[in-house]
Amino acid sequence: MTEQGATTFQHEVLAAVFTIGRDLHGFASLKVLLWQRAQWPDAGRWALPGGAVRLDETVDDSMSRQLAEKVDLAGVSHLEQLGVFSAPDRVPAGPGRPARVIATGFLGLVPSGVTPSLPEDTDWETVDRLSPIALDHGRIIDRAHDRLRAKVSYTNLAFGLAPAEFTLAELAGIYRAVLGHDIDPSNLQRVLGRRGMIETVGRTAPPGASGGRPAALYRFTTADLTVTDPFAAFRPPS
Amino acid sequence: MTEQGATTFQHEVLAAVFTIGRDLHGFASLKVLLWQRAQWPDAGRWALPGGAVRLDETVDDSMSRQLAEKVDLAGVSHLEQLGVFSAPDRVPAGPGRPARVIATGFLGLVPSGVTPSLPEDTDWETVDRLSPIALDHGRIIDRAHDRLRAKVSYTNLAFGLAPAEFTLAELAGIYRAVLGHDIDPSNLQRVLGRRGMIETVGRTAPPGASGGRPAALYRFTTADLTVTDPFAAFRPPS
DNA sequence: GTAGTTATCGACCTGTAGTCGAAAACTACC
DNA sequence: GGTAGTTTTCGACTACAGGTCGATAACTAC
Numbered sequence: 001m002t003e004q005g006a007t008t009f010q011h012e013v014l015a016a017v018f019t020i021g022r023d024l025h026g027f028a029s030l031k032v033l034l035w036q037r038a039q040w041p042d043a044g045r046w047a048l049p050g051g052a053v054r055l056d057e058t059v060d061d062s063m064s065r066q067l068a069e070k071v072d073l074a075g076v077s078h079l080e081q082l083g084v085f086s087a088p089d090r091v092p093a094g095p096g097r098p099a100r101v102i103a104t105g106f107l108g109l110v111p112s113g114v115t116p117s118l119p120e121d122t123d124w125e126t127v128d129r130l131s132p133i134a135l136d137h138g139r140i141i142d143r144a145h146d147r148l149r150a151k152v153s154y155t156n157l158a159f160g161l162a163p164a165e166f167t168l169a170e171l172a173g174i175y176r177a178v179l180g181h182d183i184d185p186s187n188l189q190r191v192l193g194r195r196g197m198i199e200t201v202g203r204t205a206p207p208g209a210s211g212g213r214p215a216a217l218y219r220f221t222t223a224d225l226t227v228t229d230p231f232a233a234f235r236p237p238s
Numbered sequence: 239m240t241e242q243g244a245t246t247f248q249h250e251v252l253a254a255v256f257t258i259g260r261d262l263h264g265f266a267s268l269k270v271l272l273w274q275r276a277q278w279p280d281a282g283r284w285a286l287p288g289g290a291v292r293l294d295e296t297v298d299d300s301m302s303r304q305l306a307e308k309v310d311l312a313g314v315s316h317l318e319q320l321g322v323f324s325a326p327d328r329v330p331a332g333p334g335r336p337a338r339v340i341a342t343g344f345l346g347l348v349p350s351g352v353t354p355s356l357p358e359d360t361d362w363e364t365v366d367r368l369s370p371i372a373l374d375h376g377r378i379i380d381r382a383h384d385r386l387r388a389k390v391s392y393t394n395l396a397f398g399l400a401p402a403e404f405t406l407a408e409l410a411g412i413y414r415a416v417l418g419h420d421i422d423p424s425n426l427q428r429v430l431g432r433r434g435m436i437e438t439v440g441r442t443a444p445p446g447a448s449g450g451r452p453a454a455l456y457r458f459t460t461a462d463l464t465v466t467d468p469f470a471a472f473r474p475p476s
Numbered sequence: 477g478t479a480g481t482t483a484t485c486g487a488c489c490t491g492t493a494g495t496c497g498a499a500a501a502c503t504a505c506c
Numbered sequence: 507g508g509t510a511g512t513t514t515t516c517g518a519c520t521a522c523a524g525g526t527c528g529a530t531a532a533c534t535a536c
Contacts, residue, residue, distance in 0.1 A: 007293055008246035011340055055245055055338060058324045083319050084342045086296045100293060102249060104322045153472045169514080175472060183472060186515075187494060191472075194492080204501095211503035212513030234391045234413060234421060234429075238525080406483080424484075425525060432523080442483095442532095449534035450482025476494080 010101045013063040014050035014085075014137065016144035017076065017108035019115075020161050020174050021124055028112070028173035031124035032141055033070065034133075038121070041092050042134035046125060048141070050103075059104045067108065072116040078109040078160035082143050090136045105140040107147050109160030112174065152178050156197045159220040167205050167215035171198075196221060248339045251301040252288035252323075252375065254382035255314065255346035257353075258399050258412050259362055266350070266411035269362035270379055271308065272371075276359070279330050280372035284363060286379070288341075297342045305346065310354040316347040316398035320381050328374045343378040345385050347398030350412065390416050394435045397458040405443050405453035409436075434459060 016032055023029040034046040049070045053062040060081070067076060082105040091101040110116075115124075127145060130138070151157040152175065161174050171192075172185040192198045199221050204214040254270055261267040272284040287308045291300040298319070305314060320343040331337040348354075353362075365383060368376070389395040390413065399412050409430075410423040430436045437459050442452040 006248060007290055009249050009291070010244060011247050011249070052245055053247070053324075053340075056326055058326065059322050059340070060324070081321050084297050084322060086291075086298070086342075088294055088296065102291075102297070104324075167514085179472060184494075184496095186496090188472075189515080191493065207502055208513080209503085210512060211501095212511085213501035213515075215514060234417060234426075235525085422525075422527095424527090427484080429524065445533055446482080447534090448481060449532095450480085451484075451532035453483060473494080 011053045011059070012050055012101050012103045013053060013059050013066060013106060014048040014103050014140055015063055015067055015079070015106040015108045016048060016082075016141045017067065017071070017110060018127070018144070018148060018161065019110040019124060020112035020177055021115075021126070023126065028170075028177040030127045030145075030177045032127050032130075032144075033108075033110075033118075033122065034125050035070065035119070035122040037134050040094065045132055045134040046130065046137075047134040048137045049122070063104075063106050070119060070122055071110065072114075075110050075114040075116050076108055077111050078107075078157065080107050081105075082107050082140065082147060085136055085140060087136065103136075103140075105143065107144040109148075109157070111163050112161060112170075113163045149179055156195075156220060156222060159197075159222070162220065165201055165217045165219050167217060169215055171218070249291045249297070250288055250339050250341045251291060251297050251304060251344060252286040252341050252378055253301055253305055253317070253344040253346045254286060254320075254379045255305065255309070255348060256365070256382070256386060256399065257348040257362060258350035258415055259353075259364070261364065266408075266415040268365045268383075268415045270365050270368075270382075271346075271348075271356075271360065272363050273308070273357070273360040275372050278332065283370055283372040284368065284375075285372040286375045287360070301342075301344050308357060308360055309348065310352075313348050313352040313354050314346055315349050316345075316395065318345050319343075320345050320378065320385060323374055323378060325374065341374075341378075343381065345382040347386075347395070349401050350399060350408075351401045387417055394430075394433075394458060394460060397435075397460070400458065403439055403455045403457050405455060407453060409456070 019031050019033070020028050021031040033049060035049060037043050037045055037047045049067060050063070051066045053059055057065065060079070063079060064073060064076075067073060067079075085103040085105055088100055090103070093099040118124075127141070130141070132138075133141065148157070158171070158174055158178070161178070162171060166174075168185040168189050172183045172188050175183040175188065189198075197220060198218045201217040201219055203217050205217055207214040257269050257271070258266050259269040271287060273287060275281050275283055275285045287305060288301070289304045291297055295303065298317070301317060302311060302314075305311060305317075323341040323343055326338055328341070329339040356362075365379070368379070370376075371379065386395070396409070396412055396416070399416070400409060404412075406423040406427050410421045410426050413421040413426065427436075435458060436456045439455040439457055441455050443455055445452040
């Protein structure tokens with residue numbers, strides 16, 4: 001247990017921030033916030049927002065601070081750590097660059113409809129069809145997408161992607177965009193309703209152009225993103 | 239996006255390694271690997287094994303390397319990242335110590351029965367009754383325990399705590415030690431059996447001193463810890 | 477052989493979720 | 507106003523996973 005000399009690392013934070021946008025056909029589609037690198041390495045490629053951690057802040061505080069430079073922070077409804085990415089060669093050494101940078105990856109969510117103004121180099125890109133991603137940021141996006149898929153099905157994390165009020169069809173579209181397969185709105189209502197996650201507002205959405213019965217508006221019951229996981233197996237005896 | 243001067247941090251890894259031991263009454267009990275600090279700060283308190291990350295290794299490699307100094311690494315059946323602990327004051331600055339140390343916390347598992355020889359200052363301590371823990375290591379233990387409890391109920395992670403062959407009563411004891419409440423061995427068999435997680439060996443354990451039918455021996459089917467999560471809701475349509 | 481002990485299996489019940497079709501509530505057109 | 511078309515909503519039905527409990531099996535000790 002001899003005290004080492006000061007082997008130190010630069011530490012950066014990187015967030016894969018998702019939101020729900022529209023694809024060419026108007027269907028809900030999962031998007032991720034990216035900016036286009038201007039400098040070496042990987043100039044021209046899409047990269048995740050983030051940056052170096054300062055001396056007086058936690059990695060979580062740092063992530064919030066750096067995201068605020070890209071999007072309105074009030075629009076970010078959820079932010080959680082994903083893991084540490086620390087391959088020695090994940091960022092190539094170069095002039096004015098430290099030899100090693102350790103990164104803490106985050107998963108972020110922005111509700112559908114909250115499309116804040118973005119800087120010039122920044123945009124929402126469709127997750128399904130991403131051009132090559134800078135450095136190891138593609139790995140972080142994949143891990144974030146995996147985490148999102150998993151949690152959406154057993155927590156109320158979809159709250160982070162849904163607008164304040166929504167119809168069941170809209171919510172089913174969000175689930176479809178995240179999970180990659182169709183969701184029956186009828187089943188969604190019963191499942192989330194019984195879990196106590198959603199409740200009706202009492203009003204209906206304006207009817208669509210193609211007619212049809214106007215849809216009731218719903219909201220999520222919990223304002224905060226307290227994760228309520230209803231694992232079935234091995235509960236305490238009653 | 240101006241390139242900062244080199245703000246760097248020491249980075250350490252810390253593992254909460256659990257195993258199954260026996261309590262005073264012979265019941266299965268969850269233990270965590272700790273060593274007693276000799277120096278400031280928090281001299282005399284129990285602390286998690288770990289240490290500084292070197293320049294040429296990932297945090298995961300570093301964790302494995304540092305654990306090998308405490309226990310036989312072959313005995314560690316599972317090791318996964320928990321999260322980053324980065325409060326600016328989590329490690330007090332002092333003579334010969336950097337002002338800030340960022341830590342990556344890990345959850346580790348050692349199977350019951352594999353009790354390798356330990357260094358003088360190191361021992362397995364009962365998780366339920368821990369004396370005050372050094373620095374923020376108590377937080378890491380709590381987070382690791384939470385993660386373990388959650389994953390044990392919807393994955394095959396108990397494999398990491400169980401011996402190669404076991405009876406259902408033994409396995410139920412492991413689950414009870416982890417979850418903190420009784421588990422019906424009968425139900426455990428049906429649930430894990432249907433999930434394809436366990437299978438019978440074909441032999442029986444030697445009967446106990448107090449008589450009774452000899453118990454069949456089981457093993458986990460998957461040698462590796464591939465996590466198979468059978469979340470029920472929102473599956474793809476068939 | 478009989479009592480005591482432990483393990484195993486099956487029956488039964490409950491709760492959750494997928495599927496599907498009927499009814500409700502609207503628009504558009506004649 | 508009536509009819510066809512569209513979309514939502516609700517309920518019935520089914521399948522399946524898991525908790526509970528009692529009966530039976532397989533042993534030891536006397």
